[in-house]
Amino acid sequence: MASMQNPQAMGSMSATAQNCDLRVAVQASPASLLLGYEFRNRSDKTAFLFNLVYKFGASGGPEADPNLVYVQQSGAAVVLGKKIIPVPDDIDVERPDVPYVTRVDPGEVFREKINIMLPLRPFTPYPQRGGAAVTEAAVYFELGFFLAPDPSVARESGGHLVVYPFAAQKQTILRTGPLGRFPVQPDAQ
Numbered sequence: 001m002a003s004m005q006n007p008q009a010m011g012s013m014s015a016t017a018q019n020c021d022l023r024v025a026v027q028a029s030p031a032s033l034l035l036g037y038e039f040r041n042r043s044d045k046t047a048f049l050f051n052l053v054y055k056f057g058a059s060g061g062p063e064a065d066p067n068l069v070y071v072q073q074s075g076a077a078v079v080l081g082k083k084i085i086p087v088p089d090d091i092d093v094e095r096p097d098v099p100y101v102t103r104v105d106p107g108e109v110f111r112e113k114i115n116i117m118l119p120l121r122p123f124t125p126y127p128q129r130g131g132a133a134v135t136e137a138a139v140y141f142e143l144g145f146f147l148a149p150d151p152s153v154a155r156e157s158g159g160h161l162v163v164y165p166f167a168a169q170k171q172t173i174l175r176t177g178p179l180g181r182f183p184v185q186p187d188a189q
Contacts, residue, residue, distance in 0.1 A: 083144025140177030
C-alpha cells in the first residue's frame with residue numbers, strides 16, 4: 001500500500017480479529033474516493049474474504065466488479081462494505097445474496113484498491129428502510145471474512161470462488177474508520 005501513502009491521504013486505519021489484520025488508507029478527490037486495503041492472514045487457517053460484490057447484469061447473471069461496495073446508512077454514518085449483508089427480517093428471499101470470495105492462505109497478504117464515485121449512493125442487495133436522509137456523513141469500511149477449517153469449502157462458479165450457503169452471522173467483520181466525511185446522495189436504490 002506504499003503507493004497510497006502520500007501527503008493527500010486522508011488517514012490510515014487498522015483492525016484485527018482472529019489473527020487477521022486489515023489496514024485501510026483513503027485518498028479523496030471531489031469526484032471519488034480511492035480506498036486501498038490490505039488483509040494479512042496471520043492465522044494457521046485459510047481465510048476467505050467476502051470481497052467480490054456483484055450486481056445482476058443485462059444477461060440476468062451476476063457480474064462481479066472489484067470497485068463495487070455496499071453503501072449502507074447506519075444512523076448518521078455510512079458504511080462501505082465488502083461483506084455479507086443479512087437478509088432483513090421483513091423480507092423473504094429465494095436465495096440470500098453472498099458475495100464471491102477471495103482465498104488468502106496462512107501467512108499471505110491480499111491487497112485491493114477500490115475507486116468509489118462521489119457522492120456515495122446507497123446500495124445493498126435488499127431494500128433499505130428508515131433512517132433520516134443525510135447529505136454528508138462519517139464513512140467507515142467493513143470487510144467480512146471467515147477462517148475455513150478446510151479450504152475445499154469454496155468452489156468455482158463463473159470464474160470466481162463461492163462459499164454457499166453461508167450464514168451472515170458466521171462471518172467476522174473487520175471495521176475501520178471513520179475514514180472522513182463525504183457527500184451522500186440520499187435517494188433510494
